[in-house]
Amino acid sequence: MIFRIDPASDQPLFEQLVTQVRVGIARGRLVHGERLPAARELADALEMNVHTVLRAYQVLRDEGLIDLRRGRGAIVTGRPEADLSAVEQAMTELIRAAKAAQLSPDATAALVKEAMR
Structure with missing residues (x-):
């Protein structure tokens, strides 16, 4: 990697x-x-x-x-926890929407972090 x-x-x-x-x-x-x-x-x-x-x-x-x-x-020693395909698909949609709204990657990440709290 x-x-x-x-x-x-x-x-x-x-x-x-x-x-x-x-x-x-x-x-x-x-x-x-x-x-x-x-x-x-x-x-x-x-x-x-x-x-x-x-x-x-x-x-x-x-x-x-x-x-x-x-x-x-x-x-x-860790192993994959779950199938991430649904998360990756949702992220693709999120990125598309963030670009359409002209959000920077940092602003988008901040929104995601806030939503996960």
């Missing part, structure tokens, strides 16, 4: 990594038993501090999505 970071985003870098792994697991792009890149390797590839990657990995470990072992690295 390729990780992408947006340094200009309001979302902290570690949260961007956490979100990408969560989505990767939910969509089946990351599967149980798959090894994630070593923290130092990922930090170098994304040009970020290794402690940022480690913080993301710790959050994922605390959520039960990965297992961290010295010498083994980070291994995916």
Whole structure:
């Protein structure tokens, strides 16, 4: 899986990594038993501090999505929870409506976050 970071985003870098792994697991792009890149390797590839990657990995470990072992690295332990096709279809409609209303991606995301509370 390729990780992408947006340094200009309001979302902290570690949260961007956490979100990408969560989505990767939910969509089946990351599967149980798959090894994630070593923290130092990922930090170098994304040009970020290794402690940022480690913080993301710790959050994922605390959520039960990965297992961290010295010498083994980070291994995916989470499994997809449900079929996301209905959610993805609804998101497609939401994005279409947001573009028609000329909402920015950040404004759209803020509306979604508020609605989920």
